[in-house]
Each structure stands twice: as C-alpha cells, then as structure tokens.
Amino acid sequence: MTSLSSTPAEDTATAVVQNHAAGDSAQTRRNRWLVDQSMSIGYAILFVLLAFTVENFFSTANIVGLMLSVAQIGMVACTMMMCLASRDFDLSVGSTIAFSGVLGAIILEHTQSVTLAVGGGLLAGALIGAGNGVLIAYMRVNALIATLATMLMVRGLAFIVSKGQAVGIANDSFISFGDGRLFGLPYPVLVVAICFIVFGVLLNHTVFGRNTLAIGGNPDAARLAGIKVERLRVWIFLLQGLVTAVAGLILASRITSGQPNSAQGFELDVISACVLGGVSLQGGKARIFGVLIGVLIMGTVENVMNLMNVDAFYQYLMRGFILLAAVLLDQLKSRSTRG
Template sequence: MKNTKLLRFIEDFSLPLIFLVLFAGLSLSVEYFFSDKNMIGLALSVSQIGMVACTMMFCLASRDFDLSIGSTVAFAGVLCATVINRTDSVLLGVGVSLLAGAAIGCVNGVVIAKLRVNALITTLATMEIVRGLAFITSGGQAVGASTEAFLDLGHTIIFEIPSPVWITALCFVVFGVLLNKTVYGRNTLAIGGNPEAARLAGVSVDRTRILIFLIQGVVAALAGVILASRITSGQPNAAIGFELNVISACVLGGVSLMGGRASMSGVLVGVLIMGTVQNAMSLLNIDVFYQYLVRGSILLAAVLVDQLKNRGEQA
C-alpha cells in the first residue's frame, strides 16, 4: 500500500521535482544564473512561448495541433506595426491584428472540423500562407513602429517585472480556470478522450474544435503584437520554429499527444524547464548547434514518456 502511494506521488509530482532539482543544480553550478537580472530575463524569454502554450494545450488535449502559430505571430506583429504607422492608432493596430489571428484560427478550425482535413495538412498549409502574407504585407522587410503607447505594451515595468511576464501569468490563470472549472475545458478533454463518445453525450464536437482553434489564433496574434512591441518592429521572419518550441513545452508538461489529458501546472513547468535549459546553455556559451541537439533530445524524451504512460493506462 505504501509503495503504491509512493509510486503515485512520484508519478504526479515527478515533473515539478525534476524542475526543482534542475533549477537548484544550475543555481549552484552556473555563474549569474540565479541573479535577479537573469531571472527576469528568463521569465521574459519564455513569455511568448508560455502565452501560446496555454492554448496549444487545448489543441493537443482535443487530439489536434496547430503548426501555423509561428507564422501567425510574425504576421500579427507586421500587421500591427503597419496599421499603427498608417493610422497612428495603437488600439486599431492591436484590434486588427487580433481579428486577423481569430480569422486564421477560425479557418483552421472550420477546415479541420467541418471539412475533415487532417490537422497536420491544414495547419502546415496555413503556416505557409500566413508566412507569405507577412512578407507581402511588409514588403519583405521589417516594419518599424516607434509610437510610445505601442512600445509600452512590451516594455512597461510593473513591480520590477516586465509587462509580457504579467500577461503570460494572466493567460495561465485564465486558461487554467477554463480547463478545470468550465464546460469548455471538460468538453475539450472529452473530445480528446473519445470524440464519438463525446458527441453521443451531447457535446458539440465541431463547434468546440473550431472555438479551440479560434482562441489559439487570437492568443498567437497577441503574442505577435507583444513581440513586435518588445523588438520595436514587426518582423516577417520572426518566430520561425516557434510552434515546435510550444509543442515541446506542452508535451514535456504532460499533455498527451493522444488527447484527453492535460494540466495547466504541467504546461507551466514544461515551459520553465525548456526556458531554463535554454538560458543555462546561453550562459555557458554552448554553441547553438548543440542547443538544437539538447532541445530535440528533451522533446524525444517527453514523447517517449507520454507513450509509456498511454501504454500503461491501456494495459
């Protein structure tokens, strides 16, 4: 009985324990890692990934995924800067960008849910289309924006913490409540567990899947606007490979690729582990080529663990 409880405890809290051991080890062994400046830099570096991971979690939990988020981030940043430059209205620029993100997400959702096209093919196609729109809108070059109100979105400091970190924290709270306390969250997990059973139970499967992608698009666009504010321009080639980092963080955080299982706390820890490893490698001046190897190995290990868990549950 005691052994069973111990095994269950290890299974439930293995990821936070791994992060704590990793964090403590790096704090003791890597110079400047635990400094105030580096901790704020670490939080800021994972803020965009954290925002979008909150909604990618819902996609994965419903047995889907979205490869177009990196292109959406870039397009939203370019579009926002372009609209602000032409209208001198930050509100209009942000609003148009969020609407564009919603439209991209809605198209993904409708094609996947209604037309029954595979999520891989659909979002791979929109990834290319939206990236092309980013380059067309910008003329292939960065679109600078120097409006003070726009720059404040990514540079405001509140209680010594940058605003993007606060926005990411708010996303974790809001989507954590949606996952655990609302019908939307329960329906998402039900669809991922068994779509046909969910449909027979009265869940509007198609509408929920469309809504998941729509929200994904809006949050990706928000991340793009904030990124553009941080770097003071919309970059059409921004966020290349971003979708893989987000999916890696979610899978590392225990979100099942088979659907039906997800936790916001797990995603948070997954994001922090990915960011912590990246930050430590940068401080140690490890060549970027080796960093690719490390990130890929972490993703592969997370997928293998997910597969083992699924086999254990089926057994």
C-alpha cells in the same frame, strides 16, 4: 439447517485479501503521483543545482530575464494545451505570430493608432485560428495538413504585406507593451501569468474545459453525450489564434518591428513544452501546472546555455533532443496508464 455465517479462518483470509488490495491501491496511487509529478520534481532539482553551479543564474536580473524569455512560449502553450487535449494541434502558431506582428506594425505606421494596430492583429489571429478550426472540424481535413498549409500561407502573407522587409515601430505607447513594467515585472510576464490563471480555470472549473477533455478522450462518445464537438473545436482554435496574436504583437513591441521571418520553429518549442508538462498527444489529458513546468524547462535550458556561451548550433541540437524526449516520455506515460 446450514449456517451462512463465515468461519474465523475465512474472515482472516478475507481481511488479508482486503489489506493486500488496499496496499496495492495505495502503491498504485503513489506510483501514479510520482509519474505525474516527475517533471516538477526533476525541474526543482535541476533549478537548485543550476543555482549553485552556474554563475549569475540565480540573480534577480537573470530570473526576470528567464521569465521574459519564455513569455511568448507560455502564452501560446496555454492554448496549445487545449488543442492537444482535444486531440488536435496547431503548426501555424509561429507564422501567426509573425503575421500579426507585421500587420500591427503596418497599421500603426499608416494610422498611428495603437487601438487599430492591436485590434487588427487580434482580428487576424482570430480569423486564422477560426479558419483552422473550420478546416479540421467541419471539412474533416487532418490537423497536420490543415495547419501545415496555414503555416505556409500565413508566413507567405507576412512576407507579401511587408514586401519582405522588417516594418519598424516608433510609437512609444505600442513599444511600452513589451518594454513597460508593473511591480518590477515586465508586462509580458504579467500577461503570461494571467494566461495561465485564465486557462487553468477554464480547463479545470468550466464546462468548456471538461468538454475539451471529453472530446480528446473519445470524440464519438462526447458527441453522443450531446457535446457539439465541431463547434467546440472551432472555438478552441479561435482562442489559439487570438492568444497567438497577442504573443505576436507583444514580440513586435519588444523588438520594435514587425519581422516576417520571426518565430520560425516556434510551434515545436510550444508543443515540446506542453508534452513535457504532461499533456498527452493522444488527447484527453492536460494539466496547466505541468505546462508551466514544461515552459520553464525549455526556457531554463536555453538560458543556461546562453550563460555558458554555448554555440547556437548546439542549442538547436538540444532543442531537438528535448522534443524527442518529450514524445518518448508521452509514450511511456501512455503505456504505463494502459498497463
């Protein structure tokens, strides 16, 4: 009768193979962790270097100013993250910021009611976002074309309703949204902190977030799994429009006017911040902490260039370089994942 027990040599060979496999698995996990945390580590090093080399960078006033300067980008990046995670994007956010700010200022001018002004701006943003969602999800219009068309139409509406002029704001209660402070921090900084907490929980700890990532990973498989893909996409864009309107109203309160030409190119800064933070342009992957790092990178670069009195033309060049670097980084991460 043949014995089925293994020999000592076979046991040794099996153990060696298992050890190698465990070592490779551990190495793979370490490499993946380094890739995922590369921007966080890079930003930490950059921050320390700037603190020691750029005068006034690490001052309390400048750090608060830095957080305030990225407040609008941070708010919208939270919802843009959800759009990108579901394999969509929104180019109309800059125009929505301008229109909601202008509309809020006009309503405030005619009614002197802060509630109506804020409500009108938020409703406009929600309708713009939901309209984008319907075009993309139900009418099957490509996200690039749909949101590009919306960007142009909404910007045009901002100029039409304001007659091409800035709409001044003199209401102290409305101005306090952008100018007031709590615990020494400006209200916009607190609002963006709340946005990151809320959307972090939404992405990582709710069915809504899991379904969003599932749609981005494979829409057809998500539909077969019972996810109402079209309805969820509309909700994602509605949230995008709503939060963008909040950013627009806060911007209007900060500059004490509704400006129809404000936030031009804003959408590219937001997408750059998201992609720098590890959100995949191919959908299905997003990290809220990574988006925060991406937003801080964008703001820090601009802040340092302002401290060093770098000409605005070079700042445009740097923003374009960051956008290109973000896209290339996304491509490299995608290839390493497939590999």
